[in-house]
Amino acid sequence: MSDPSTVVSRAWVEVDGAALRRNLRRVKNAAGPGAAVVPMLKANAYGLGVAAVLRMVRAELSADELFAVGVAAVAEGEELRALGWTGRVVVFAPAPPQEFARAAAAGLTLALSDLDSVRRWAHEARGAGTRLAFHAEVDTGMGRAGFPYAEAAGWGAAVAAEAADLLEWEGCFTHFHSADEPDLAPTDEQHRRLAAALDALPATVAASARRVVHSSNSAASVRRGGYGGDLVRPGIYLYGGSAGPGAQPEAVVSLRARIALVRDVPTGWTCGYGATYTARRPERWGTLSIGYGDGLPRALSPAGGQALVHGRRVPIIGRISMDMTVVDLTEVPGARAGDAATLIGRDGGDEITLDEVAAKVGTISYEVLTGLGPRLPRTYADGTQAAPAA
CATH class of the missing domain: 3.20.20.10 (Alanine racemase)
Incomplete structure (x- = not known):
């Protein structure tokens, strides 16, 4: 990849x-x-x-x-x-x-x-x-x-x-x-x-x-x-989407986003529209450069959505915004701005599958894939890159 x-x-x-x-x-x-x-x-x-x-x-x-x-x-x-x-x-x-x-x-x-x-x-x-x-x-x-x-x-x-x-x-x-x-x-x-x-x-x-x-x-x-x-x-x-029992393909798609900002927040600090998440302790949050405007399902956060950072699962917290998504990096102290977070795909020894994401938000892999938006360039295993999809 x-x-x-x-x-x-x-x-x-x-x-x-x-x-x-x-x-x-x-x-x-x-x-x-x-x-x-x-x-x-x-x-x-x-x-x-x-x-x-x-x-x-x-x-x-x-x-x-x-x-x-x-x-x-x-x-x-x-x-x-x-x-x-x-x-x-x-x-x-x-x-x-x-x-x-x-x-x-x-x-x-x-x-x-x-x-x-x-x-x-x-x-x-x-x-x-x-x-x-x-x-x-x-x-x-x-x-x-x-x-x-x-x-x-x-x-x-x-x-x-x-x-x-x-x-x-x-x-x-x-x-x-x-x-x-x-x-x-x-x-x-x-x-x-x-x-x-x-x-x-x-x-x-x-x-x-x-x-x-x-x-x-x-x-x-x-x-x-x-x-x-x-x-x-x-x-x-x-x-790369499952076609039913006994029809599991190889994974084809990975969705990644940069960590744009890392911040330490105190206990009681709130996150996102509606302030739906409150820090239960001093925490370290990372703002990812992706949101529902890119096709990341907004329902992923309340459904227990996660990202992989440095090969470890971290929870998505607060509501997903149009352009930004926040994750709790407290358990990944080495994470820095500029690092890549994986929303779909493999990082190290762990993988978040396409069908896992679809199941969490109550939809199908088809909808997740076709919803990935025009701001996201497509890169290919041979190193080529496509312009953002129209």
């Missing part, structure tokens, strides 16, 4: 690219030799920097292994094009009607969930004079998008008719709602529903619809081997 003594920043995010690549390879290996991969790079690659993560993905996977990259928004696909990515980009969230023309201009592949969207996409193809690709999402219980699995016999023929020779129907997919839970029975049922929908498609359209079939996110890729699908779509596992 980056040497904290060489990083010139008030606070920053470290990304272990080698660990990310090993997590990606584990997903690919778990899914078997016949499965290709669609790494999810949405939300600025889960907050880690899409340009850098794209380089890591391309370095790890061969052209045959890397089917596409996945995003959630047309603008994210446009950004990938601006970065020079000429391969397939699949936009998995439904695109608003106003963005179809932009998606066509960028050569993106859309996930479509209703006949109106298929008609709209066909209209763009006619205007562009080129075939546009799409994947049909099948709703097997997620409820937020997709054609209903039980009505495949009807919508399958209608989709094929609307697509005609204007669109390239590349395949079908579904999204699991509980693949990271201990009980995989609901996920197995969703997989059965997808299979039933594919079996119900009219014979005249089955070949197109079955060209590629995919369902597995990180959890199902690792825990169920991707269900033997043509593609797997890993996300959080790549970035």
